[in-house]
Amino acid sequence: MEIHPYYNADIHGPYARFELGDFTLEDGGTLRNAHLAYHTLGTLNASKDNVILVPTWFSGTSRIMIDVYTGEGRALDPARHFIIFVNQIGNGLSSSPHNTPSPFDGPNFPRVRIGDDVRAQHRLVTEHFGISRLALVVGGSMGAQQTYEWAVRYPDMVARAAPIAGTAANTPHDVIFAQTLMDTITCDPLWAGGDYPDSHAVRAGLRRHARLWAVMGFSTEMFRKARWRELGFSSLDDFLVGFLDAYFLPMDPNDLLCMAWKWQRADVARHTGGNLAAALERIRAKVFVMPIDEDMFFPVRDCAAEQALIPGSELRPIHSEFGHLGLFGLEPSYFEQIDRHLGELLALPA
Amino acid sequence: MEIHPYYNADIHGPYARFELGDFTLEDGGTLRNAHLAYHTLGTLNASKDNVILVPTWFSGTSRIMIDVYTGEGRALDPARHFIIFVNQIGNGLSSSPHNTPSPFDGPNFPRVRIGDDVRAQHRLVTEHFGISRLALVVGGSMGAQQTYEWAVRYPDMVARAAPIAGTAANTPHDVIFAQTLMDTITCDPLWAGGDYPDSHAVRAGLRRHARLWAVMGFSTEMFRKARWRELGFSSLDDFLVGFLDAYFLPMDPNDLLCMAWKWQRADVARHTGGNLAAALERIRAKVFVMPIDEDMFFPVRDCAAEQALIPGSELRPIHSEFGHLGLFGLEPSYFEQIDRHLGELLALPA
Secondary structure, three states: OOOOOOOOHHHHOOOEEEEEEEEEOOOOOEEEEEEEEEEEEOOOOOOOOOEEEEEOOOOOOHHHHHHHHOOOOOOOOOOOOEEEEEOOOOOOOOOOHHHOOOOOOHHHOOOOOHHHHHHHHHHHHHHHOOOOOEOEEEEEOHHHHHHHHHHHHOOOOEOEEEEEOOOOEOOHHHHHHHHHHHHHHHOOHHHHHHOOOOHHHHHHHHHHHHHHHHHHHOOHHHHHOOHHHHHOOOOHHHHHHHHHHHHHOOOOHHHHHHHHHHHHOOEHHHHHOOOHHHHHHOOOOEEEEEOEOOOOOOOHHHHHHHHOOOOOOEEOOEOOOOHHHHHHOOOHHHHHHHHHHHHHHHHOOO | OOOOOOOOHHHHOOOEEEEEEEEEOOOOOEEEEEEEEEEEEOOOOOOOOOEEEEEOOOOOOHHHHHHHHOOOOOOOOOOOOEEEEEOOOOOOOOOOHHHOOOOOOHHHOOOOOHHHHHHHHHHHHHHHOOOOOEOEEEEEOHHHHHHHHHHHHOOOOEOEEEEEOOOOEOOHHHHHHHHHHHHHHHOOHHHHHHOOOOHHHHHHHHHHHHHHHHHHHOOHHHHHOOHHHHHOOOOHHHHHHHHHHHHHOOOOHHHHHHHHHHHHOOEHHHHHOOOHHHHHHOOOOEEEEEOEOOOOOOOHHHHHHHHOOOOOOEEOOEOOOOHHHHHHOOOHHHHHHHHHHHHHHHHOOO
16 A cells, blocks of 8 residues: 555654454444554563553544653653553544545445444454553543543453543534534535545645634634744734644545544443443543543533542543643643643552 | 515514615725615604614524513613614625625625624614614624624713623634634535525535534533423434524525624724724723623633723623523523613613
């Protein structure tokens, strides 16, 4: 397969492939010759109790999780932990619409759910690494959805969990928001039902997609204070183009749509016949629920309502005027807060 | 001119026309044979000191202002007040892209600013009614933008002002939000640069427009609590179609775009060389600034920052989990709050 100009190791850092073979999905489809792209840092210790699993968010890859969430002297420290960064299905590095051979590529790529990701990751963790317990699962946004799915689906395997800026059951508001994101792409005539000649053809749709993230991804305070200046941009338009368009325009539209569909349907209550409280009661992990206080679509109160249903959990809000996309680590105080909470969580006995 | 299936008195109630003649606009264009559509309730008293002016918001007409904001025994009571409901330019009843004769119709309709509306309204008030002072100007959203413009442009004419859920200077976040709204329509190939055969041709764009209002127009709490049930809808989809699509689909796309462009550029600081504080200092009216606490795009803090710059003003937040579109009066508590604040404002000497 030819090298994609965006989904490659030059841009996203080195990653290994874990082969899943023909992987049957919860919605009935099969991912043939499926794989997970992952990367590890650190060393597995003898007792195998220093393992941290880090899944990815919508549009993100292992690269940003490595860059923003780990480092020497950080709470997630490769000197002490064995950290597995795993790319979600559809993100362009793991099996995705754009990198799957015909005829299951593009718009024919089967429907994937958060539960599929976590089952695939479970195989990576158990079969490939022989690991039976995770000291911590931590992820943001759709990574939080996977974190919750891990804690509910495999309660005895997860010692600690830190869902950041995300919920265990997607909210109706998020269903609608994600749909409007999808619509920005699918309304592009050049998307052509997913059969576009190359992803750059759909750049008008991708640009609309990027601009809608501008509306919902940050906070009104960020814009009021023009805090995009801190990121090196000279004007609001310069920021919209230089940050958001630059980020989304290189991506594959069908890959984004695959993830958005999955995001919409995340719900741990699928394990308990729709009973969210019963699902969250299954959790044995020590959980820090970490919403971002200025998040416009995973607001603290939605996260707090779930946290109240998780035995022994704590609500640990993060302050960031960058809102949801504060997840990108756009200010020093974000790093400090993440490390403080994750450090305290990791210090708890489990 | 033929009767438009949506912009007519059967749907929006009776209205009169005030002829503006050839009206030169702030951006340089001319509205030829321009008119304002307006309706009045109540009787002008002998001292002409019982006049209330009520402009309209984006997509709204005088009808909803009459239905939701006035009534017997209400703070705005036709038994005591002479109330002028005036439709903003571009809203489909006053001069608008769809009702202007060729060649200045549709995409050729000139750029209109909030200041143009207020200058036209000033002529209606002074020339037609011979009124030199307004006891109150009150409006929501873009109606608040017009309210602020009145208080800054004609400080000696406005005794009291109540901007609800809107700002005096549009915020950067709102500029971006309004742009995404515009893009939902203009990206429709059938919009055709504004030269669509009839507005129904652009219904895909209008539906996207409606759905984006679902994301930003309410609050996450409204959706979490499924408060659309109170409005008589049976499911989330039933609400999206039955409320939002039903509301926006009959409208004219170019009319909406005309208003959105105007919304983006509202700024009373145009009177003072960009100095917002200096503009707001000009206000002589007693002002109650009335943001809605769950508003996602005119948040309380943005409104409060402006209120702090207005001499003698008060911040009077309205609680509504319906968010910005709480303006539609979707719950009894909204009426009670509006009447309490406006009643207290009207009781103040001025």
